[in-house]
Amino acid sequence: MAHIPGQPVTAVVQRIEIHKLRHGENLILGFSIGGGIDQDPGQNPYTEDKTDKGIYVTRVTEGGPAEVAGLLVGDKIMQVNGWDMTMVTHDQARKRLTKKNEDVVRLLVTRKSLQDVVRQSMLQ
Amino acid sequence: MKPAVAGGMGVVYEKIKEGTEVKRESRGNTGRQTGEGSLAEDDNWGETTTAVTGTSEHSISQEDIVRITKDMEDSVGLDCKRYLGLTVAAVLGLLVFLTPIAFLILPQVLWREKLDPCGTACEGLFISVAFKLLILLLGTWALFFRSPRASMPRLFVLRALLMVLVLLFVISYWLFYGVRILDSQDSNYQGIVQYAVSLVDALLFIHYLAIVLLELRQLQPTFSLKAVRSTDGEAFFYNLGHLSIQRAALVILENYYKDFSVHNPALLTASKSRAAKHMAGLKVYNVDGPGNNAAGQSRAMIAAAARRRDSSHNELYYEEADHERRVKKRKARLVVAVEEAFTHIKRMQEEEQKKAPGEVMDPREAAQAIFPSMARALQKYLRTTRQQHCHTMESIQQHLAFCITNNMTPKAFLESYLNPGPTLQYSRERWFANQWTLISEEAVTSGLKDGLVFVLKSVDFSLVVTVKKIPFIKLSEEFIDPKSHKFVLQLQSETSV
Numbered sequence: 001m002a003h004i005p006g007q008p009v010t011a012v013v014q015r016i017e018i019h020k021l022r023h024g025e026n027l028i029l030g031f032s033i034g035g036g037i038d039q040d041p042g043q044n045p046y047t048e049d050k051t052d053k054g055i056y057v058t059r060v061t062e063g064g065p066a067e068v069a070g071l072l073v074g075d076k077i078m079q080v081n082g083w084d085m086t087m088v089t090h091d092q093a094r095k096r097l098t099k100k101n102e103d104v105v106r107l108l109v110t111r112k113s114l115q116d117v118v119r120q121s122m123l124q
Numbered sequence: 125m126k127p128a129v130a131g132g133m134g135v136v137y138e139k140i141k142e143g144t145e146v147k148r149e150s151r152g153n154t155g156r157q158t159g160e161g162s163l164a165e166d167d168n169w170g171e172t173t174t175a176v177t178g179t180s181e182h183s184i185s186q187e188d189i190v191r192i193t194k195d196m197e198d199s200v201g202l203d204c205k206r207y208l209g210l211t212v213a214a215v216l217g218l219l220v221f222l223t224p225i226a227f228l229i230l231p232q233v234l235w236r237e238k239l240d241p242c243g244t245a246c247e248g249l250f251i252s253v254a255f256k257l258l259i260l261l262l263g264t265w266a267l268f269f270r271s272p273r274a275s276m277p278r279l280f281v282l283r284a285l286l287m288v289l290v291l292l293f294v295i296s297y298w299l300f301y302g303v304r305i306l307d308s309q310d311s312n313y314q315g316i317v318q319y320a321v322s323l324v325d326a327l328l329f330i331h332y333l334a335i336v337l338l339e340l341r342q343l344q345p346t347f348s349l350k351a352v353r354s355t356d357g358e359a360f361f362y363n364l365g366h367l368s369i370q371r372a373a374l375v376i377l378e379n380y381y382k383d384f385s386v387h388n389p390a391l392l393t394a395s396k397s398r399a400a401k402h403m404a405g406l407k408v409y410n411v412d413g414p415g416n417n418a419a420g421q422s423r424a425m426i427a428a429a430a431r432r433r434d435s436s437h438n439e440l441y442y443e444e445a446d447h448e449r450r451v452k453k454r455k456a457r458l459v460v461a462v463e464e465a466f467t468h469i470k471r472m473q474e475e476e477q478k479k480a481p482g483e484v485m486d487p488r489e490a491a492q493a494i495f496p497s498m499a500r501a502l503q504k505y506l507r508t509t510r511q512q513h514c515h516t517m518e519s520i521q522q523h524l525a526f527c528i529t530n531n532m533t534p535k536a537f538l539e540s541y542l543n544p545g546p547t548l549q550y551s552r553e554r555w556f557a558n559q560w561t562l563i564s565e566e567a568v569t570s571g572l573k574d575g576l577v578f579v580l581k582s583v584d585f586s587l588v589v590t591v592k593k594i595p596f597i598k599l600s601e602e603f604i605d606p607k608s609h610k611f612v613l614q615l616q617s618e619t620s621v
Contacts, residue, residue, distance in 0.1 A: 032620040040614040058618050090617055097621045 003052070009086060012118045013078055013108040018069040020103050029097060029105065030064020031057050031071055036090030046074035047112075054078075055085045055093045057109075072111065079108040206275055216287055217264065220327060223294055224253060227301060227320040231313060234306075239313045246314040249321050256324040263331050267339070273378070276370045277562060281569045282337050290330055297323050342367045347572050348592050351376050355392055355585040358384055363594070370568040373580055376589060377560060385544040387556040387585055390510040394443075398436060402429065447508075454505045455542065461501040462534040465494040469528060491525035502541065511544065514554050557582045 003009055020027040035044060037053045046056050057075045060067050077085045080096045088096070097105060228250075231239055305316060342365035349372065352359040360383045364372055469490050485493065502520065506512040527537040540549060547555055562568055564578035574593035579586050 029621045032618050034616065034618045038615065040616055043614075043616045059620070061620075090615075090619065094619045094621060 003086070009078075011078060011110040012114045013110045014070075014114060016069050016071050016107045016109055018065050018071065018105050018107065020105070021065045027098070027100065027103070028064070029066050030061040031066040032059040033077070033090075033093055033097070034058040036093060037087055038089045047076070052076075053087075055088065055090075071107070071109065075109040075111050077107055077109050081106055206272065209279070213268070213287065216291060217268075220290060220294055221257070221261065223297065224257060224320045224324050227323065228253070228317060230306070231310075231316055235309045235311075238309060238311045240311055242313050242317075246317050249314070249317045253317070253321055253324055256321070256328060260324065260328055260331060263328075267331070267335060274374050276374065278370060278567075278569050280371075281368065286330070286334050286337065290327075293326065293330065341365065342371075346594055347372075347574070348594050349376060349572075350590045350592070351380070351580075352588050352590075353384060353387075353585055354588060355387065360384065364572070366571055368569050368571055369564055369566065369576070369578055370562060372572055372591075373560075373562050373568075373578065373589070376587065377580065380557070380587065381548045382546045384546060386514065386547045386550055386554065388510065388514070388544060389556070389584065390513065398440070401436065451505075451508055454501070454508050458498070458501040458505045458541075459534070459538065461498040462538055465498045466534045466537075468494050468497075471531065487525040487529045488521075490528055491521050495521055495524060506541065509544075511541070514544075514550055515541070519551065556584050559583065 018029055020029055033055050035041070035052075035054055035056045039053065041053045042050045044050065044052065044056060046058075055077045057066075057071060057073055057077065060071055060073055077093075079085060080093075081102065083096050085093055085096070301319070304310070305319075310316065344365050345363035346365050347363070349362045349364060350359055351362065360379070362376060362379060364375060367375070472484065499517075499520075503512070506515060523540065524537065547557060552558075559582060561581045562578060563581055566573075566576065566578075568578075572591050574591060576591040577589065579588050
């Protein structure tokens with residue numbers, strides 16, 4: 001999934017719709033993110049390409065809305081409600097996911113297993 | 125004093141002295157029976173009589189006999205060889221030094237009337253000859269007039285070659301002088317003086333050659349020598365240049381006395397007893413008849429020893445752990461005792477000395493005063509670490525007086541007892557290393573080579589020396605711009621949403 005600057009990014013994605021849960025006075029989604037263009041991509045354990053500065057899912061809480069919706073650890077979030085997440089800072093990503101006036105977030109996520117399956121089916 | 129207990133008649137104390145003096149002889153085995161004659165008719169007189177055999181007033185062990193023979197060989201000495209070398213060198217030096225002077229004086233003595241008068245330039249050359257001779261004399265004194273450090277088995281090849289060169293050189297000059305100047309009675313005195321000056325110049329160059337060959341050439345390290353002591357495996361490395369084997373052996377021996385810890389035979393008894401136990405465990409019985417199959421026997425023993433469940437490693441481990449604990453405990457007691465003893469002594473200042481001349485002691489008396497309080501702890505510690513034969517009471521007190529005089533702390537005083545020091549630290553009788561033999565497969569005057577092995581044997585142990593060449597070092601450079609050191613913060617944050 002190496003990105004060549006200037007070229008459009010192509011990826012096989014899965015649509016995931018998460019309904020936020022009201023916990024006290026906060027709306028939580030039930031997962032943690034890491035990464036961003038202001039972070040160090042070398043520490044990312046979920047990708048082979050150590051220059052990838054995208055937003056990755058690092059933890060999914062048990063029984064939370066994200067797990068129910070099918071989000072897995074290690075997923076790379078490409079879009080949130082139409083907003084691009086491949087070239088954002090960590091704080092921008094957090095803000096886009098925790099908007100108070102939105103109850104539902106629709107994510108486009110990609111993962112390595114998706115790419116492999118598509119490649120295999122294409123070979124066949 | 126060793127008690128020898130035998131039988132029911134009581135205990136007999138027998139004085140068994142191991143003499144290391146040279147002139148005594150052993151009186152052999154004298155069996156002495158101390159039982160009374162009246163017991164001879166007793167039925168079980170064998171059990172109740174005390175019979176002490178094999179004792180003598182002065183006895184010498186096998187090692188002492190070997191040491192005595194070595195000492196005798198040493199004292200008769202091959203000193204004549206050394207003196208021969210010295211006299212030859214002295215004669216040659218005298219000849220060389222007097223030759224230019226003779227060249228200058230002989231024409232004046234023999235045919236003074238025929239000589240041209242000596243002008244200014246010629247007299248100037250006299251001064252030059254004088255000073256060059258003086259410099260040559262000083263240089264020779266600095267380089268060659270040194271007391272010899274050692275007596276080597278073979279002659280020192282480079283020095284002999286140099287002496288031959290000088291001799292040939294001087295002889296050729298004399299020949300030329302004799303034929304061309306003395307016979308023809310040359311009248312050009314300035315030429316003769318210039319000839320003498322050229323001789324002195326050439327001698328100075330030979331002196332330079334001597335410095336380079338004898339002193340400078342071996343300074344650049346080319347070989348690394350590893351010297352391992354055969355008894356306990358203590359090893360040291362030395363870097364040397366191009367030397368002959370005997371000179372390298374000399375350097376190693378000179379460093380032996382300061383680097384290797386003193387040879388302590390008491391520390392080797394443990395491994396010897398273990399080895400004896402291994403051998404004593406198995407015995408081979410030849411059941412099938414008198415076929416003496418030695419190889420088969422030894423193989424059978426090795427196989428059986430491997431198979432049997434040997435727990436000697438266990439014993440060794442626990443024994444060593446126990447010994448270490450004991451040593452540490454004794455050391456702690458010793459350190460405390462010495463520190464306490466040192467607090468009783470205070471150095472008196474000059475002014476106080478005049479005021480209270482009552483209890484003033486000099487260092488020796490002060491040492492004797494505080495020694496008893498630490499003597500016991502020190503003795504026990506030395507016994508535990510098996511060093512007690514290296515130090516006598518007298519030497520300990522001397523050392524204590526020395527430390528007090530020089531304002532040393534208790535720790536500094538204890539330093540020479542806590543660790544076994546190098547051989548030079550102890551008095552000569554405890555060295556165990558006085559006579560050395562060089563054992564080598566190559567000629568000892570040949571140079572060092574990579575992979576050479578030679579052995580320096582002493583009476584009780586030997587040093588095995590291996591020679592390795594220092595590798596050729598390829599050094600390359602890399603330039604780092606000081607402005608190129610730049611750093612950036614690495615953030616990895618994780619936010620939960």
